[in-house]
Structures are given as structure tokens and as C-alpha cells.
Amino acid sequence: MDRARNFIPGPNQELLDIKPIRSLAPMFPAPMGVNINQSSTPPLVCVTPVGQFPTGFGGGNLPAFGSFATFNATVNGFSQAGTSANGAIDATPISAYKTRSGATALGDDEPYSGNQTSASGRKAKKRSAGLSADSSDGVKAKRPKPVYKNLVAGKELAFLPASPNNPREIVEAVHMTFEALRRRHLQMDETQDASRRADLKAGAIMMASNIRANVGKRVGTAPGVEIGDIFYFRMELCIIGLHAPSMGGIDYMSAKFGADEDSVAICIVAAGGYENEDDDTDTLVYSGSGGNSRNTEERHDQKLERGNLALERSMHRKNEIRVVRGFKDPAMVAGKIYIYDGLYKIQESWTERTKFGVNCFKYRLQREPGQRDGAAIWKMTQRWIQDPSTRGRVILRDLSSGTESIPVCLVNEVDHEKGPGQFTYTNQVKYLRPVSSMTPMQGCGCQSVCLPGDANCACGQHNGGDLPYSSSGVLVCRKPIVYECGEACHCTLNCRNRVSQKGIRFHFEVFRTANRGWGLRCWEPIRAGAFICEYTGEVIDELKVNLDDSEDDYIFQTVCPGEKTLKWNFGPELIGEQSTYVSAEEFQPLPIKISAKKMGNVSRFMNHSCSPNVFWQPVQYNHGDDKHPHIMFFALNHIAPMTELTYDYGVVGEETSHRAKTCLCGSLTCRGLF
DNA sequence: GAAAAGTCATTTGA
DNA sequence: CTCAAATGACTTTT
Numbered sequence: 010m011d012r013a014r015n016f017i018p019g020p021n022q023e024l025l026d027i028k029p030i031r032s033l034a035p036m037f038p039a040p041m042g043v044n045i046n047q048s049s050t051p052p053l054v055c056v057t058p059v060g061q062f063p064t065g066f067g068g069g070n071l072p073a074f075g076s077f078a079t080f081n082a083t084v085n086g087f088s089q090a091g092t093s094a095n096g097a098i099d100a101t102p103i104s105a106y107k108t109r110s111g112a113t114a115l116g117d118d119e120p121y122s123g124n125q126t127s128a129s130g131r132k133a134k135k136r137s138a139g140l141s142a143d144s145s146d147g148v149k150a151k152r153p154k155p156v157y158k159n160l161v162a163g164k165e166l167a168f169l170p171a172s173p174n175n176p177r178e179i180v181e182a183v184h185m186t187f188e189a190l191r192r193r194h195l196q197m198d199e200t201q202d203a204s205r206r207a208d209l210k211a212g213a214i215m216m217a218s219n220i221r222a223n224v225g226k227r228v229g230t231a232p233g234v235e236i237g238d239i240f241y242f243r244m245e246l247c248i249i250g251l252h253a254p255s256m257g258g259i260d261y262m263s264a265k266f267g268a269d270e271d272s273v274a275i276c277i278v279a280a281g282g283y284e285n286e287d288d289d290t291d292t293l294v295y296s297g298s299g300g301n302s303r304n305t306e307e308r309h310d311q312k313l314e315r316g317n318l319a320l321e322r323s324m325h326r327k328n329e330i331r332v333v334r335g336f337k338d339p340a341m342v343a344g345k346i347y348i349y350d351g352l353y354k355i356q357e358s359w360t361e362r363t364k365f366g367v368n369c370f371k372y373r374l375q376r377e378p379g380q381r382d383g384a385a386i387w388k389m390t391q392r393w394i395q396d397p398s399t400r401g402r403v404i405l406r407d408l409s410s411g412t413e414s415i416p417v418c419l420v421n422e423v424d425h426e427k428g429p430g431q432f433t434y435t436n437q438v439k440y441l442r443p444v445s446s447m448t449p450m451q452g453c454g455c456q457s458v459c460l461p462g463d464a465n466c467a468c469g470q471h472n473g474g475d476l477p478y479s480s481s482g483v484l485v486c487r488k489p490i491v492y493e494c495g496e497a498c499h500c501t502l503n504c505r506n507r508v509s510q511k512g513i514r515f516h517f518e519v520f521r522t523a524n525r526g527w528g529l530r531c532w533e534p535i536r537a538g539a540f541i542c543e544y545t546g547e548v549i550d551e552l553k554v555n556l557d558d559s560e561d562d563y564i565f566q567t568v569c570p571g572e573k574t575l576k577w578n579f580g581p582e583l584i585g586e587q588s589t590y591v592s593a594e595e596f597q598p599l600p601i602k603i604s605a606k607k608m609g610n611v612s613r614f615m616n617h618s619c620s621p622n623v624f625w626q627p628v629q630y631n632h633g634d635d636k637h638p639h640i641m642f643f644a645l646n647h648i649a650p651m652t653e654l655t656y657d658y659g660v661v662g663e664e665t666s667h668r669a670k671t672c673l674c675g676s677l678t679c680r681g682l683f
Numbered sequence: 684g685a686a687a688a689g690t691c692a693t694t695t696g697a
Numbered sequence: 698c699t700c701a702a703a704t705g706a707c708t709t710t711t
Contacts, residue, residue, distance in 0.1 A: 205706055209693055216695085243704055247695075255694040257702040280703040298702065315697075315701085335703075342685095343706080 160218055161585050168220060168579065171572055171678040176233030178620070178678065180222045180249050182576075185646050187211050187248055188537040189580030192485045196475050200462035212244030212255070214583055223250025226262040228275050228328050229352065236383040237649045239534050240347040241338070243278070251349060252276040252333060258298055259316030266326060273328050274319040274355075277374075278347065280335035290376075290385040293332060293353065295320075297370030300363075310368040311360075317370050324355040329377060334384045338534070339391070341481070346534055348649070350383035351376060390532040390650040394516055408519055409434045409610070417611055418518040429519070429527050433608040436512055438639065439547045448633035452497025458504040459494060468494050468506055478508050483538030484643050486589060487577045487626055489597075491641075495630035509540045509628050509641040517542075519614045525673060528653045529614040535648040541623055544612045544640040546605035563605040563613050564668075565640060567625070568659025569596040571680065574624040577645060593660065599627065601637050612642060617683045618655035620676035622648050625656060658683045 168186060170178040194207035215221055223231045231251045246252040252260045253276075260276040279295055297317040300308050311317060323330060329352040338344030353374040360368045393400045400418060404427060407416035412434050419428060453459060453467040461476050463469055469476055471492045479485055482505065494506040502511075516532040535541065544565045569575075575596075578589045605613035615623065622645050627638035642656060661669045661682045669682045 204692075206693065206704095208705075212694075244694080253695070254702070255696090256704050257695085259702090261697095278703065296703080301702090345705085 160214065160583060168576075175677045176222070177235070178233075180231075180233030181573075181620075181646060183215070183220055183222045183249055184245060185537065185577065186220060186580045186583075187215055187245060188646065189486070189578060190214060190583060191242075192479055192483060192538060193581045193584075193586075195479050196461070196485050199480070200475065208242040208244045211580075212242075212248060215248045218583060220583075221248040221250060225250075226253065226260070226275060228262075228264060228273065229331075231331065234349055236349055236351040236381050237386060237652070238349045239647045239649045240333075240349075241344065241536055241647065243347070246278070246333060246347065251331065252278055257316065258295075259319060261316055261319030261323075264328075271322045271326055272319045273326055274316065274323040274330050275328075276331035276333065277320075278333045278335060280345070290350075290382075290388060292376070293334075293374045295372045295374060297372070300367055300369060308363075308365045308367045311370050313370070320355060320370070320372050321358060324358055324372070327354055329354060330374065332374065332376075336384075336387065339394075340533070348384050348387055351380040353377060386649070386651050387534075394532050397516070400518075404428055409436070412436050413513055413610070415513060415516055418516070419520075420518050421521040423521040423523055426521055429614070432606070432613070434610060435545050435608045436543070436610050438543070438545050438603065439608065440637070441548055441550050444632050447637070450492070450495055450497055450629060450631070450633040452495060453500060455494075455498070455500045455504070457501055459498075459500050459506045468492060468498060476506050478505055479538075480505060482508050482540070483536060484508075484540070484626065485538065486581070487574075487624065487643075488589065489627065490635055490638055491626060491628045493628055493630040507630070509543060509639065510630050513542050513611070514540070517611045519611065522616070522653070525616050527614050528616050528655075529611055530651050530653050531648065532650055534650055535644045537644050537646045539644045541642040541644060541654065542610060542612045544603055544605065544609075544625065544642065546603045546609045546613070547607065548637065549602040549604055561604055561606045562668075563609060565603045565605070565612075565625075566659070566665065567599040567601065567627070567640075568662065568665055569593050569598065570621075570624065570657035570659050571619055571678070573620060573678075574645065574657050577624060599636060599638070601640070603640065615642070616653065616655050617658040617672065618674040618676060619657065619672060619679040619683070620674065621655045621657045622646060622652065623654050623656040 168182050170182045172178055188211075191207045191211035194210045197203065198205060198207060222233055231249070234249060234251050240246055243252075243255055247255055254260055258278045258280065259274055261272055261274045263270055263272050277295055279293055297311045297320065298315070299317065300311045302308065313321060332350045332353045333347050334350050335345050335347050338346045353376050356373045356375050358370060358372045361371050363369045397406065397416065397418065400420070402420045402422045403418060404421055405419035407413075408419045409417045413436060421427075451467055451471070453469070455463065455466050455468075459466045459468055459476060461469070466476075473488070475485070477485060477488070477491045477493075484491070493508065493510055494500050494504050495510075498504070500506070515535065518530055518532065519527050520530060522528045531541075546563065546565070549564070572593075575591060575593065582588050582590070623642050624645050625640050626643055627635075628641045629635065629638045642654075648654065655674070659665070660680065672679050672681055672683045
């Protein structure tokens, strides 16, 4: 379009200069249409001791485990029977649980305590003296169950989010911690050539320390889990209490209906690969489980038992069933993404003869009306990515005018604003003095690519021994500065230690928000730790006092962000590693100041939130002046397609108070100003 | 060389 | 205690 060419920095006088009202309100209405009895039983969080202390758990050398605290977020959401435990119980102080004898207290916040088989850890089974690791050759020795003896008791408490009554915050905190732990394990496994499955290791630790949400099973929504939430591992569904079985597709429980009791399905995982009619995302045909023998090709008819029976009973009881849909992750060769798609009900069931000649159960599920879109958004954005012209309400196909390798779409589905005020799109930071005059950065001598665990890699050493990114390119840990390989390095551009310097990798769109001016969101799913974009613009010299900058709403400064951002690293603490946590008091801002008023990229459209999904991270690669690093943005947790990207502009302090604005982020932990 | 199929090590909860 | 399961990472085959 010609218009695109003219837009920037062309003369768009008719465009209103939009004062960025940079703050945020929830972009979707809260998920409604889900009739849970929340009013009668307010959410409660109960801090209770973990169940049975695992016998193999370090014995006497870890007395601290006695005060192990459970961290349960339980909201009593389903009241079909009167079996529910109820009455809000105040959070019990941790100190009340000094010994492990109080284990039975767990039942108090379990909605279905009667049906629970105590949450006791069957974990760590007894393990033969530990030397079974390399047993005699030839004989296939069973791998000993790992014992997480480095678990640090009491550290779990650091998780408690600022507002422990908000299930969403708890789910996010648990989820974020799982990911941090998983990434760290991945990093360690690579250097030590240990066995894989960091997802299982992270999951096992979370389970063992009982850092999980929605511990009791329930029919209906899982508090704190929202439609559209995305996951990369089945273990994630497990620890946030959405779907308990680690592999199985059907989660079910025994529930009371008046006087009788029935086994009903509560959640299913539809792992894709099935005949989904594209036009109708509201129905789903699900196959029953079973029929495939473990290691032989022999197959048999499915039986009406367990999950299949529960589905059958659910059809008659007409209870709501959570549905998680699996899709192939377009970003990974063999990856899968799970999307929570809300509540469904079973309409009918039948049996079918499969191509193997055995009988298989089929269930047709219909999505409950009135819920926000989940998987439908995913399908829609996938279509846009394949063919951007299918995206409607577009003002500009590419706001970057070709500067970015992937076009940045400008859309307005809200009002008649034609676009943001004039600025020059740039994907580079403009320094006042040439980069070449700055201290050069030392490079590594690695051939081809840098590898984890290579003691000779100067870049690995510079980063503290580990490469900062995992093999899939996600940042493992937030740190004062990340050193990527640069011009001085011998490695190629394929080196995994070159992530943020390669520029954006996603289809972004700048969109009109309802009340906060323009905002930024993305068509692709973004996984936690993934690189998003750089804050580009003009570097303002710290020595030059700019009296004018109160007028500049596009200034980036390294102001101390809120707890959520600071806690991103949390997780390694759980396995006894030294904390990388930086408290607000210890936080040291950098002198760098960047203005994106006149020139910038997509990052200038990112709004503030006190409960953000993105954080900034200083990165170096082209010079050695650590006071003036690149400011790179990474995902705080997994971000579903079309979710607004926000970061924490920082706590208002003396220096920034003249620019403080009222925050509209709507988060329960909103600080009011930013 | 990419995609599909096979192999293996694991978990949770019934 | 045993078992099943719409797992996930990796290797081998087509």
C-alpha cells in the first residue's frame, strides 16, 4: 500500500497525536458464564503442612523438613453435594506447623476430602543406599528414584504472591516457578550430560515440596486458570491443578449428586491429531482411552471402565468438563502446545470400529456458551500468520516499513483513530557517541558454536559458567547483564549465545486498546523466557539534564520493577542453589536512559502493568561499557496469542515521581502509580 | 534431508 | 503394589 510508505516518517498531519496513556486494564472481561458458587465460599488460601513425610527423605540430616510448609491454593468452587468443606478458613500461620504430625490437617481445605486418598507423598520411595547407580554391566538396572535432598525447606514461602487471595496470581507464581526450575535443570543437564526430561524433574520437585495450585479435584473451572492459557508440558497442567494425570487423557473423580455418588469426568486433554472440523471449534469428538497394549501390536476393544466410564456417567449427569486442546507447536519440530479451552458438556456417545478392527468409544462434546474464545483464537492467529491478508481491521500492513524482517501490523478494532503519532521506526539504538569509542568486549574463540560446559569458552565464563540461553533459545535466568557473543567472537551467527541481537521473531500487532491508547500484542504463542524485542530509540546522556523529559512519555529507565519481575528466577533456590534474587532494596539502576519519542520500534507501544507478562534484561554484545547495555525484553511466563504484552515500568521513586501516572492495570496488586 | 515410526525412561493417581 | 496412559526426548527408518 502506498499509504504504508508515506506513513513513517511521512506527513500524516491528519493523524492525531496520541498521548500515550500508558496503563492497562484487563483486555478481556473476566471469564463469565461459569456458574460456580463462588459467592458463598470466598477463595481461601490455606497454608498447611505437607502430608506424610517421605521416608527416604534425607533422614536426620535435614531436620528442617519438619517445618515443611504446604502451599495450597484451594478455592471451593463446586458445591454439588454438600460434601464440600466450607467456611472460609483464615490462612494458618506457618509457625503453627512445627512438626509433621499435623499432616492430617490437609483435609480441611479439600473440597472432596472424603474421596481423597490423602495427599501424602508416595514420593521418594526407599532407595537402596545410593550406590545402585552403576550396577553390573549388561544387567538393566532400574534407575533409582531421584531424591531431591537439596530441597531447601522454607524457601517455598518466598512464593507467596503479594496477594495470596488471588487464585490467578497463585497459579501464575506456581507456573512461573515450574518454568524457572525446568530451565535451570535443562541447563545443568546439558553441561553434565545427565538424563533429560527436565519437565519431569521440575514437576517432581514441585510435587515434593507441594508447591502447586488447586490441589483438590473439582468439577468446573480451576480457579486462577483462564481460558486461552497455554502450556508446553503435561506436567504444567498437573501442578496448577487443571488436569491431574501426568499422561492419561481423562481426569475423573467421584462426586456426589444428592444421595448418590458417581464417577464423573472433570477434565480431558484432546491431544489433536484428530478430525477437527475447522469451522466449528465449539464441538469436539473425543475417543475413549485404552485398547492399545503396552508393547505389542495387539489391540482389543475398549472397556467401559475408569475414564471411559466416567465420561459415560458425565454424559448422564451433564456436568461440565474442562477441555485442554493440544496443537503442534509451529516453532518447534516436535513440540506441542496445550491450550485450556474452557468448559464443555458431553452430548452423545457411541462406539466405532477402528481401522484395527476393535471397538472404541466416541464422545461428542459441546462447548458451553458464553465463554471467551480459547482455541478459536489460536486457530485464527495461525491463519493470519500463514496469510496476513486474512487479518481484518488493518490500518497498516507493516508499521516498520520493512525495517523488521517480519511485518508489524497496525490494527484498530475499537474506534476510528487512524494511527499513533508520528515517529521514525528503527530497530537500532542511537547512541550519542559512536559504539566504536566504547570499551571493546572480549570475545570467545569457539569454533562454529559455543557449547554448554566448555570451560574454554570465554563467553560462557563471562556469563558465570553457563550459557544464558537454553538450546531452544529461551533465557534461563534473569541477571544483571547477559553477555551474548559478538563481533569479537569466533563463533558463527548460529551460536546459541546470539539471541536478542537477531531481532524480532514474531508477528506483532500494534492495536487500539479501549482506554489506554495503543498497545502491543502478538499472533504467536510466546513461551516463558523467549526474547521479544529490544527497547530502541535515542540514548539520552545521563550528564545532560533534560528538563524537558517530563513531556516525554517514551522514556525507558531501569527503574526497579515489582516483585513479580524480581522473582522470575525463583526456582533454583528450591534445589539449594545460591539465590539470584535481588530485592527492591538491593536493586541498582543503570544510568542508561532511552527515549523512543522520536524514533523507536514495537517496544514503545508496550503498556505498563503491575502484573506484567514481560520484563527487561540488560544484554551486551557489541561493546564493553556495562553502563550502556541493550535493553531487551523477554517473556515472564507463557503468553497466549493476542494477549497484550506489558511490562512493569517500575516503582515510582523520587527521581521518577514527576512523571508518575495513575495506573489502570486493574491488577489486584496494582500499586496505583507508575 | 525431512517426516514418520520406533524405543526408552518416567510420572501420577486409581 | 501394580498398572495404564492422547508423554516427551531421542534414534532409526522411510
